[in-house]
Amino acid sequence: MALTQIAAAKCFGGQQLVCEHDSDACGVTMRFGLYLPPQAEHGPCPAITWLSGLTCTEQNFITKAGAQRAAAELGVILVAPDTSPRGPNVADAPDGAYDLGLGAGFYVNATAQPYAAHYHMERYVAEELPMVLAAHFPLDRRRHGLSGHSMGGHGALTLHLKYPDIFRSVSAFAPIVAPAQVPWGQKAFSAYLGRDPEVWADHDATALVTRQPTDAAILIDQGSDDPFLTEQLRPDLFAAACEAAGQSLTLRHQPGYDHSYYFVASFIDDHLRHHLAAWQRR
Numbered sequence: 042m043a044l045t046q047i048a049a050a051k052c053f054g055g056q057q058l059v060c061e062h063d064s065d066a067c068g069v070t071m072r073f074g075l076y077l078p079p080q081a082e083h084g085p086c087p088a089i090t091w092l093s094g095l096t097c098t099e100q101n102f103i104t105k106a107g108a109q110r111a112a113a114e115l116g117v118i119l120v121a122p123d124t125s126p127r128g129p130n131v132a133d134a135p136d137g138a139y140d141l142g143l144g145a146g147f148y149v150n151a152t153a154q155p156y157a158a159h160y161h162m163e164r165y166v167a168e169e170l171p172m173v174l175a176a177h178f179p180l181d182r183r184r185h186g187l188s189g190h191s192m193g194g195h196g197a198l199t200l201h202l203k204y205p206d207i208f209r210s211v212s213a214f215a216p217i218v219a220p221a222q223v224p225w226g227q228k229a230f231s232a233y234l235g236r237d238p239e240v241w242a243d244h245d246a247t248a249l250v251t252r253q254p255t256d257a258a259i260l261i262d263q264g265s266d267d268p269f270l271t272e273q274l275r276p277d278l279f280a281a282a283c284e285a286a287g288q289s290l291t292l293r294h295q296p297g298y299d300h301s302y303y304f305v306a307s308f309i310d311d312h313l314r315h316h317l318a319a320w321q322r323r
């Protein structure tokens with residue numbers, strides 16, 4: 042489980058790193074950003090894994106969200122993996138579209154060709170990456186949460202609902218909450234998983250929460266001026282499913298905010314504190 046550190050910079054008294062390693066799950070070299078707060082020099086710290094959205098790499102969150110200041114204050118490790126496998130042998134969308142293939146792994150294990158060879162982002166995020174982190178960094182695995190944006194918000198919600206013992210807290214920004222019902226999700230799930238609706242339901246937060254709610258309190262922030270709100274994101278569908286299933290959800294509609302990282306940066310500190318409060322309740 043060798044790890045190569047390819048960048049390091051001091052940041053708010055801690056270290057912002059970029060690391061890469063050979064991934065068994067994806068069969069390629071995978072890269073992630075990792076912020077170590079100053080407290081990590083003295084012992085294990087809780088962690089939040091951030092899942093980014095379409096077109097992103099490990100760079101978007103670490104350079105745009107401004108989360109390191111609060112992470113240093115609260116003593117939280119931040120992990121930001123890439124959004125898909127990459128490399129010369131990794132299939133991309135046939136037309137190079139931004140919403141399929143490279144940069145658009147959707148945090149599922151693809152079973153349909155040509156993506157089944159490398160696109161195993163669910164296994165990577167939920168199984169392999171936590172083991173890599175535990176082997177190399179002072180991470181307290183009992184206090185590990187998930188957050189993310191858009192496609193990554195979908196990943197945060199679904200992987201928390203599927204693996205609540207690994208990811209004990211969860212929040213999301215402008216998540217795709219019902220991919221089986223919206224164009225981005227329908228396109229990706231058809232390509233990665235085939236056309237069986239039962240299989241899709243295993244990767245759809247609205248379907249998952251209906252049959253397996255957790256005891257976590259979920260926080261979602263959604264900008265009211267987000268251009269993807271009504272066609273692709275549909276937080277109303279998730280809110281109704283949570284209400285019916287008895288899942289605790291705080292859905293905040295933030296007036297005037299769009300889909301960008303300016304929106305994420307505006308509320309990221311609240312999300313870090315949400316995770317901290319969830320870990321303290323346990």
Ligand SMILES: N[C@@H](CCC(=O)N[C@@H](CSC=O)C(=O)NCC(=O)O)C(=O)O
Pocket residue numbers: 093094095096097101105139190191192193300301302
């Ligand atoms: N290029 C696309 C829009 C792509 C986009 O908005 N990506 C978002 C995530 S969208 C859902 O997963 C993003 O985070 N982009 C990177 C960034 O740094 O802002 C289009 O033209 O519509």
